[in-house]
Amino acid sequence: MSIYQEIILEHYKNPHNFGTIKNPSKRSSIFNPLCGDKIELEAIFKKGKVEKIKFRAQGCAISQASASILTDHVLGRIKEDLKKLDKDFMIKLLGIELGPNRIKCALLPLEALHKLIT
Amino acid sequence: MDSVSLKSDFPIFKYHPDLVYLDSTATSLKPKSVIDKVSEYYEQYSANVFRGVYEISEKATEEYEQTRKILGNFINSKKTEEIILTRSTTESINLVAYSLGRKIINEGDEIVTTVMEHHSNFVPWQQLALENGATFKVIDVTDDGFLDLFLPRHPEPIRQAQGKLREESSDQRERKNASLDSSVSASWRIPQNDISGLDKIITKKTKFLAIAYVSNVLGTINPIKKIVKMAKSINPKLIVIVDAAQAVPHLKVDVQDLGCDFLTFSSHKMLGPTGVGALWGRYELLSEMFPFNFGGEMIQEVYVDKTVFKPPPHKFEAGTPDIAGVIALKEAIIYLQKIGMDKVRSHERELLLQAFKRLKSSFGEKIQILGPPNKEDKGGIIAFKFGNYHPHDVAQILDEEQICVRAGHHCAMPLHQRFGINASVRASFYIYNTEEDVDKLVRGLKKVEDTLG
Numbered sequence: 001m002s003i004y005q006e007i008i009l010e011h012y013k014n015p016h017n018f019g020t021i022k023n024p025s026k027r028s029s030i031f032n033p034l035c036g037d038k039i040e041l042e043a044i045f046k047k048g049k050v051e052k053i054k055f056r057a058q059g060c061a062i063s064q065a066s067a068s069i070l071t072d073h074v075l076g077r078i079k080e081d082l083k084k085l086d087k088d089f090m091i092k093l094l095g096i097e098l099g100p101n102r103i104k105c106a107l108l109p110l111e112a113l114h115k116l117i118t
Numbered sequence: 119m120d121s122v123s124l125k126s127d128f129p130i131f132k133y134h135p136d137l138v139y140l141d142s143t144a145t146s147l148k149p150k151s152v153i154d155k156v157s158e159y160y161e162q163y164s165a166n167v168f169r170g171v172y173e174i175s176e177k178a179t180e181e182y183e184q185t186r187k188i189l190g191n192f193i194n195s196k197k198t199e200e201i202i203l204t205r206s207t208t209e210s211i212n213l214v215a216y217s218l219g220r221k222i223i224n225e226g227d228e229i230v231t232t233v234m235e236h237h238s239n240f241v242p243w244q245q246l247a248l249e250n251g252a253t254f255k256v257i258d259v260t261d262d263g264f265l266d267l268f269l270p271r272h273p274e275p276i277r278q279a280q281g282k283l284r285e286e287s288s289d290q291r292e293r294k295n296a297s298l299d300s301s302v303s304a305s306w307r308i309p310q311n312d313i314s315g316l317d318k319i320i321t322k323k324t325k326f327l328a329i330a331y332v333s334n335v336l337g338t339i340n341p342i343k344k345i346v347k348m349a350k351s352i353n354p355k356l357i358v359i360v361d362a363a364q365a366v367p368h369l370k371v372d373v374q375d376l377g378c379d380f381l382t383f384s385s386h387k388m389l390g391p392t393g394v395g396a397l398w399g400r401y402e403l404l405s406e407m408f409p410f411n412f413g414g415e416m417i418q419e420v421y422v423d424k425t426v427f428k429p430p431p432h433k434f435e436a437g438t439p440d441i442a443g444v445i446a447l448k449e450a451i452i453y454l455q456k457i458g459m460d461k462v463r464s465h466e467r468e469l470l471l472q473a474f475k476r477l478k479s480s481f482g483e484k485i486q487i488l489g490p491p492n493k494e495d496k497g498g499i500i501a502f503k504f505g506n507y508h509p510h511d512v513a514q515i516l517d518e519e520q521i522c523v524r525a526g527h528h529c530a531m532p533l534h535q536r537f538g539i540n541a542s543v544r545a546s547f548y549i550y551n552t553e554e555d556v557d558k559l560v561r562g563l564k565k566v567e568d569t570l571g
Contacts (some may be wrong), residue, residue: 004511004520004569015570031395035510035526036540060508105510 003096004063011065012052016072017056029114030108037063037105039112048079055112060105062098067109069093079117085110119461121552125540127453129153129313138521138555138562141549143334143364143528145386149453152389153270155446167441168415168432178441185448186431191453193381194372195398202397202404202431203444207363210239211328213434214359216240217407225251229322232257232265233536234333237529239361241465243328247328256381257319259536263336263489264344285339286290313345320352325371326359331365331381335530336489337499338471346377357403363387367548368466368497370459371393390450391443397434404430405440462549465497469547472556473500480560486543498547501528504563507570509541516562523559 024042029037037059044052053074055067073093074082090110091098098106125131127149130139139147155168165175167182190198202211217351219242223229227244233256236406247254258266265552320327332339346358359380365371367388373381380403385394413436423526427433429539454462470493477500486503490496502514513525524544527534545559 003514008571011334033540035508037508060510062511102510102514 001097003102005096007069008035008061008094008096011068012061013062014056015057017067017068017075018052018056020056021052022083023108024052024054026116028112029110030115032059032063032104032108035059035105037084037108039063039067039108041067041112041116043116045079050074050077050079050082055109059108059114062102062105063108066090066094066106067112070113071108082113082117085113119457119465121465121550122358124501125550125552127151131550133246134520136520138145138519138558139553140526140545140547140551140559141522142387142551143544144524144547144549145392146225146367146389146393147550149202149389150452151449151453152391152446155449156391156442159445164442165179166387172338177360178445181445181448182439182441185444185451187450188451188508190398192371192455193366193398194374196374197401200398200404200427202399202434203439204395204434205393206238206395207382207384208394208395208526210380211239211361211396213397213410214382214399214407215246217434218357218403219243219405220250221251221408222325223247223252226297227252227570228255228321229253229326229328229465230255230257230319232259232330233532234259234263234265234336234338235330235363235530236327236334236363237531237533238363239330239359239545241327241328245490252325253323255319255324256532259336259338259533262491263338264495265313265338265340266330267313267319272406293331313348316345316348317506319351320349321349322353324349324353324356326544327356329358331360331362332368332497333369333530333533334364334487334499335501335528335542337495337496337501338489339365339495342376342378350377364497364499367462368459369452369463373494379403385443385447385450388450390447391440392547393440393449394443394447399430401430404434407434409436410434413437431471448474457549465549466547467493469551469553469556470496470498470500471555473545473547473559474561476556477502477563488537498551501542501543501544501547503539503542504566507566509543511570512563512566515566516559519562519565520560521558521562 012017021042027042027043034113039086040056042054043050053071057064067108087107090107094106128147128151130147131137163174164497165178167179170174185522186201187198195201210507223246229247230242231243242246244254261264342360347354358378360378362371362381362383366383369402381398383396386392416426416428416436418434484505488501509525513523516523526541528544
C-alpha cells in the first residue's frame with residue numbers, strides 16, 4: 001500500500017491550521033538536521049484546553065500531512081490528555097504503514113506538540 | 119557491453135526481476151561468482167589465515183594473498199606489499215589519519231581538503247586538525263561542481279572550533295552565498311578544471327591534502343594527476359591521500375601515474391562483498407608509520423618488555439580479517455577485468471548522457487542536476503533537486519515502482535550546505551544498468567509529479 005493515500009495527499013496539498021498566531025500562549029519548534037525537516041507550532045491555551053493551534057513546516061509530504069492531521073485532532077482538547085499521545089496513536093491517526101525511516105517524519109509534529117505542552 | 123544479458127550474472131534480479139537499482143554509489147550489486155566464492159571459502163577451506171601449517175589454512179592464506187596481488191595489479195601498485203586490507207574506505211582513511219597524521223601533525227600545520235568530500239574523508243582530517251591545533255582548510259566548489267581554485271573566490275582558511283560547528287558552517291554558507299553573486303561569477307568565468315589557484319591554498323605548512331577522485335554527489339572527476347603534480351611542486355613534502363571509493367569501481371586507476379601517496383577504496387562498491395576495504399600507500403611511508411591496531415597477526419616477536427612489529431602490510435592488519443570477503447573480492451576484480459574498465463566507463467558515460475537528455479526534455483528547469491553539466495567530467499552519478507518535492511517523497515514514490523535511489527545528504531553535509539540545500543535525490547549507474555532503467559526513472563518522476571501535484 002502506498003503511503004501517499006488520498007487523505008495524506010489532501011492534507012499535504014491543503015493543510016489545515018497552517019500559519020501563525022498573534023500572541024500565542026506558547027511556541028515550539030523541532031528540527032531534524034538529517035533531512036532538514038522543520039516544524040513550528042503555536043497555540044493559545046485557555047483553561048488547560050487548546051483553543052487555537054497553528055503550524056508552519058518545511059519538509060516532506062508525510063511530516064506536513066502529519067502536522068495538519070495532528071493539529072486538527074488536538075484542537076479543543078485538554079493539555080493533560082495530549083501528553084499521553086504516543087507513536088502508536090500517531091500511526092493509527094494517519095492510517096498508513098510507515099517504514100523505520102519515514103516514521104521519523106510522521107512523528108516530528110508529535111515531538112513538537114510534546115514540547116509545546118510541557 | 120550488453121547490460122541486459124549481464125543482469126543474469128546478478129542473482130538479485132532473479133528475486134526482483136523488475137528492480138531498477140540506481141544506488142550503486144552507496145553499494146553495488148554482487149555477481150554470482152562473488153557470492154559463490156564466499157560460500158566456497160566457508161564450505162571448503164574455512165580456516166584462519168597465516169596461522170595453521172595444515173592444508174586448508176594454507177589454502178585460505180594463499181587465496182587471501184592472491185586478492186592482495188590482484189588488487190595491486192588492478193591499480194598498478196609498484197609492490198604487492200603496498201596494499202593493506204582494511205574493513206572499509208573509512209577505516210583506510212582513519213588508518214592514515216592515526217598512524218601517520220598523529221605522528222606528523224603539529225600546531226600551526228595545515229590540512230587541506232575539499233567541500234565535496236564524503237564525511238569519511240572530511241571528519242578524520244577535521245578532527246586531526248582540531249586535536250592538534252592545526253589549520254583545516256576546505257577548498258570550495260564552483261556552482262557547476264568543479265573544485266574552485268581560482269584566486270578571487272578561493273576560500274579563506276576555515277578553522278573550526280569544537281562545539282561551534284553549526285554556527286560556523288552557517289556563517290560559511292552565508293559568506294559563500296554572498297560570493298556567488300552572479301556578477302562575480304560572470305566576470306571571473308573560469309576554465310573548467312583550472313587548478314592554477316592551488317598555490318594560494320597549498321603552502322609549505324600543508325602536511326596533508328585529502329581529496330576525492332570522484333565526488334559521490336556531484337560525480338565530478340577531479341584532475342588528480344594535475345593536482346598532485348602542482349601541489350607537490352609547491353610543497354614536495356606534502357602527502358596526498360586520494361579517496362577513490364567512487365573511482366576504482368568505475369575508472370581505470372593507476373596509482374603510479376597519479377603520483378599520490380595514498381589511495382583508498384572499498385570492495386562493496388566494486389561488486390565485492392561488504393566488510394572489506396583497501397589502502398594503497400607508498401612503501402617508504404608505510405614503513406615509517408605507527409601501527410594502527412595492536413594485537414595478533416601484526417607482530418613478529420613479543421616479549422614482556424617489547425614487541426617487534428611485522429613489516430607492511432601485515433603491520434596494519436591486526437586481528438582476524440574478513441577472510442571470505444577478501445577472498446571473494448578477487449572474483450569481483452576478475453569480473454571487472456573481463457569487461458574492461460574502459461568499457462565500464464564508456465557504458466556509464468553513455469547512460470549519463472541519456473539521463474541528461476531525457477531528464478531535461480521531460481522536466482526542463484524543474485529538475486536541477488548538481489555537478490558538471492558535461493559527461494566527460496562526471497562519473498555515472500546524478501544528484502538532483504526535483505521541483506519543490508522533498509527528496510524523501512521522491513525516493514519513496516520511486517520505490518513504489520521498484521526504483522532504488524538515495525535521498526538525503528549522502529554523507530556529504532558540507533557540500534549540501536554549500537548549495538544551500540538539506541538533501542538531494544541521487545541516481546547512480548553501474549554496469550548492470552540499462553537505458554530502460556533511465557526510462558523507468560523518468561516515468562517514475564512523472565508519477566511523483568502526478569501524485570504530489
